[in-house]
Amino acid sequence: MSNExxxxxxxxxxxxxxxxxxxxxxxxxxxxxxxxALARLDHGIDHVLTRDERSAGYMADAYARVTxxxxxxxxxxxxxxxxxxPGVVEANESSIAMVSITSDVPVTARGRYPLTALDxxxxxxxxxxxxxxxxEVGLIPHVFRTAFRAATxxxxxxxxxxxxxxLQKQTLDAADLWATAAHGRFPAFRTGPDPxxxxxxxxxxxxARAPVFVCGGGIVISGASEALSALATILDxxxxxxxxxxxxxxxxxxxAVGVVGANGGTDxxxxxITAADLVIFIGCRAGSTTTEHGTAPMxxxxxxxxxxxxxxxxxxxxVAAAMVGDARLCLEALLREIEARGGxxxxxxxxxxxxxxxxxxxRLFDVLAHSTDRPIRPERVLAAIQAAxxxxxxxxxxxxxxxxxxxxxxxxxTAGRRFITNRAHGALGFSLPASIGAVYGAPNAKVVAVMxxxxxxxxxxxxxxxxxxxxxxxxxxxxxxxxxxIKASQKSGYGGRFFSVDFTRTDHARxxxxxxxxxxxxxxxxxxxxxxxxxxxxxxxxxxxxxAQPLEESAVPVSRWMG
Numbered sequence: 001m002s003n004e005x006x007x008x009x010x011x012x013x014x015x016x017x018x019x020x021x022x023x024x025x026x027x028x029x030x031x032x033x034x035x036x037a038l039a040r041l042d043h044g045i046d047h048v049l050t051r052d053e054r055s056a057g058y059m060a061d062a063y064a065r066v067t068x069x070x071x072x073x074x075x076x077x078x079x080x081x082x083x084x085x086p087g088v089v090e091a092n093e094s095s096i097a098m099v100s101i102t103s104d105v106p107v108t109a110r111g112r113y114p115l116t117a118l119d120x121x122x123x124x125x126x127x128x129x130x131x132x133x134x135x136e137v138g139l140i141p142h143v144f145r146t147a148f149r150a151a152t153x154x155x156x157x158x159x160x161x162x163x164x165x166x167l168q169k170q171t172l173d174a175a176d177l178w179a180t181a182a183h184g185r186f187p188a189f190r191t192g193p194d195p196x197x198x199x200x201x202x203x204x205x206x207x208a209r210a211p212v213f214v215c216g217g218g219i220v221i222s223g224a225s226e227a228l229s230a231l232a233t234i235l236d237x238x239x240x241x242x243x244x245x246x247x248x249x250x251x252x253x254x255x256a257v258g259v260v261g262a263n264g265g266t267d268x269x270x271x272x273i274t275a276a277d278l279v280i281f282i283g284c285r286a287g288s289t290t291t292e293h294g295t296a297p298m299x300x301x302x303x304x305x306x307x308x309x310x311x312x313x314x315x316x317x318x319v320a321a322a323m324v325g326d327a328r329l330c331l332e333a334l335l336r337e338i339e340a341r342g343g344x345x346x347x348x349x350x351x352x353x354x355x356x357x358x359x360x361x362x363r364l365f366d367v368l369a370h371s372t373d374r375p376i377r378p379e380r381v382l383a384a385i386q387a388a389x390x391x392x393x394x395x396x397x398x399x400x401x402x403x404x405x406x407x408x409x410x411x412x413x414t415a416g417r418r419f420i421t422n423r424a425h426g427a428l429g430f431s432l433p434a435s436i437g438a439v440y441g442a443p444n445a446k447v448v449a450v451m452x453x454x455x456x457x458x459x460x461x462x463x464x465x466x467x468x469x470x471x472x473x474x475x476x477x478x479x480x481x482x483x484x485x486i487k488a489s490q491k492s493g494y495g496g497r498f499f500s501v502d503f504t505r506t507d508h509a510r511x512x513x514x515x516x517x518x519x520x521x522x523x524x525x526x527x528x529x530x531x532x533x534x535x536x537x538x539x540x541x542x543x544x545x546x547x548a549q550p551l552e553e554s555a556v557p558v559s560r561w562m563g
Contacts, residue, residue: 003175007137008033008168009041011101013177014144016043019184020072022440024048024059028076030103030116033168048440048469050433051461053080057087057100058422058430059437062396064096065417066441068185068223070151074101078116081123081162086427089127092158093424094244095221095309097151097186099144099159100124104133106166124160133162137170141177149180152188155309156221187222190326191308193333197323202337204304204321208278210348211237214260214290217244218283218308224328225249225415228282231335236346237280238272238354242290243407245283246419251411254351258361261290262559263423264407268361270559272354273297278320282306283327286316289423292559306330365409368555375549376525378405378478378556384532385448385476386410393446393536394438397421398431400452400485401478401551408557429458435473436465446536450476452551454483456508466541467516474535475512475543481505484551491552492561512543521545 005013011034015023023045027035038047050056053075060071071091075084081102091098105114124131130150134143140163147159182188205211213232219225219241225248232239232255240257241248243264249256260269273279273296281303284290291297294316302320305313306327313322323330338344369383378401389395391414397406403421412418420438422430435449456477466473478484487501509519518538520531522545535542552561 003173004171005174005177006033006037006168007140007163007170007172008037010140010172010177011144011163011168012037012041012043012045014141014179015045015072017177017179018070018144018148019181020045020070022046022048022063023072023074024050024056024063024437025074026050026053026056026076026080028080028103030077030105030165031074033165034074034103034163048436049465051465052433052459053083054086054429055433055459055462057084057091058433059440060098060100061087061091061094061096062420062434062437063441064091064098065420066394066438070148070184070186071096071098071437072101073098076116077102077104078118081118081120085123085127086425088124088158088160090422090424090427090430092128094422095156095217096158097156099147099151099161101161101163103168104162104164107135107164108166120162127158128160129157131160134164134167137167138172138176140167140172145179145183148183152183152186154191156186187308187326190329192329193323193325197321198333198337201304201306201321201323201334202341204278204302205235205280205334206338206341206343208302210276211235211278211280212272212276213237213239213280213282214242214273214284215239215245215248215282216242216284216290218327219245219248220417222283222327224283224331227328227331227335229253231331231338234335234338234344234346236348236350238350240269240272242284243403243421244423246407247412247416250413250415252413255354257354257357259407260296262292263289264404264557265292265559266361266408266557268357270296272357276301278302278304280304280306282331285312291316364555372525373549374523374525375480375547376522376528377549378554379409380525380528381476381478381546381548382406382409384528387529388533388536389448390446393418393448394442395419396431396435396438396447396449398428398451398455399426400428400454401548401556402431402450402452404557406450428455431455432459432475433462435475436462436471439471439473446474448474448476448536451478452484453477453479453481453506453508457506460511463512463515463517471541472539473541477508477543477545478548479505479508479545480548480550482550487550488552488556488558488561508545509543517541517543519543519545521547523547
């Protein structure tokens with residue numbers, strides 16, 4: 001028996017050895033040997049054919065977010081390599097482990113102007129944590145091991161492998177095909193904090209009268225919710241989250257503040273940050289959206305910053321104390337230190353104050369959620385989804401109308417990754433394909449994708465993928481015939497001079513019906529709850545087209561637009 005395998009076979013086997021179960025991608029000429037190896041070999045990998053390489057990246061991203069496994073996407077050379085980039089950079093900047101694979105022109109064709117030739121290594125370099133284009137067939141196993149190791153260790157991120165066509169057909173020794181299984185999930189090989197840093201952080205935390213946690217996506221990625229809750233309970237400290245950190249704790253936790261910042265925060269949540277005499281940032285970058293451009297907290301308020309990436313710590317605020325390491329390990333170490341010092345049993349009355357805060361935050365929302373105004377208010381749509389979505393349901397949201405509304409007012413009463421949105425770059429067209437990755441990653445959970453009609457136009461072709469695969473996703477379109485976020489910004493910052501932001505209203509329900517979905521169009525707010533319940537309960541793919549209030553006329557929780 002031959003002990004040699006082709007480069008394409010080696011690529012498939014290396015995916016298999018890293019525990020990969022799903023690959024999202026699109027075929028092309030330079031990928032033919034790789035596809036043939038996927039067709040011939042027994043590997044247990046389900047290849048999901050997409051209609052756009054960009055979609056493949058978004059699918060792999062969402063799949064990784066709900067599973068903790070590395071998301072894998074692939075595409076061909078040339079245009080395929082350029083189209084896949086938005087999904088790759090979103091995952092990388094969101095600290096989501098991804099391996100992207102693009103086939104490439106033959107090594108022997110370099111410099112000879114073949115069709116689809118471009119410098120893939122240079123193209124992917126600023127958008128990934130690590131990337132390379134393979135130069136020699138024997139390096140393929142090593143390159144795959146490196147890509148998975150880089151994606152899953154330290155701060156997780158996206159990696160890229162360029163796989164030339166001719167190397168896929170050449171052979172190498174099968175003995176080189178091995179992998180470290182731990183690199184198939186993230187975070188792999190967690191790093192703990194310096195004990196001295198733990199003690200300094202404990203000093204700062206115990207010296208504060210009113211500390212507040214602000215938690216980013218690192219809490220969810222690390223699985224640190226239990227340690228966070230235990231520590232916050234001892235300190236009687238409120239727990240706020242960034243948009244990406246929504247799910248750090250359950251929204252009905254007694255110490256839950258909800259999402260803070262310029263996108264989803266409200267006056268009530270802002271007041272919690274203002275009242276703090278110490279802010280503990282953990283698993284987040286303390287960037288402009290989270291901190292309302294550095295005004296919440298104000299400069300001068302002491303900060304403790306905890307993150308796995310040392311470059312994040314102290315980037316935007318001077319720190320009184322800091323730890324570098326995995327969020328769960330850091331919180332557990334801080335908890336042990338505080339317990340050892342007897343720092344338990346605080347009672348600042350936080351639960352009572354936060355309960356009133358949550359009630360105050362909901363008052364206007366609840367009024368608008370019962371409004372019979374036409375076009376339908378977004379609050380009414382959220383209330384209908386909230387009533388119909390099962391407790392373990394997952395929301396995948398695009399920017400525009402969905403992100404701030406679902407960040408600010410949708411309750412996820414279990415901790416974990418129940419809310420997915422693309423906060424790194426905020427590109428339109430994310431939620432429709434990302435929901436496909438989410439449902440593959442969490443097949444027993446109901447997935448609802450919410451988007452504006454601008455986003456729908458970016459990704460509508462993936463409805464064919466949804467129907468072909470029989471995926472019971474519910475899509476909700478806020479139809480207001482404009483790029484609403486930009487229109488609202490033109491209203492607030494440019495005197496209402498609306499320019500090139502409006503387009504013709506589309507009958508999204510008819511389009512989706514043509515693809516094979518069961519659809520509804522809702523114009524009467526009194527129909528909203530019944531239609532949404534039917535759509536979410538249906539056992540196949542569904543779409544609800546809501547004729548919705550324009551974003552610039554709504555009460556959307558975006559601070560720069562609020563009077």
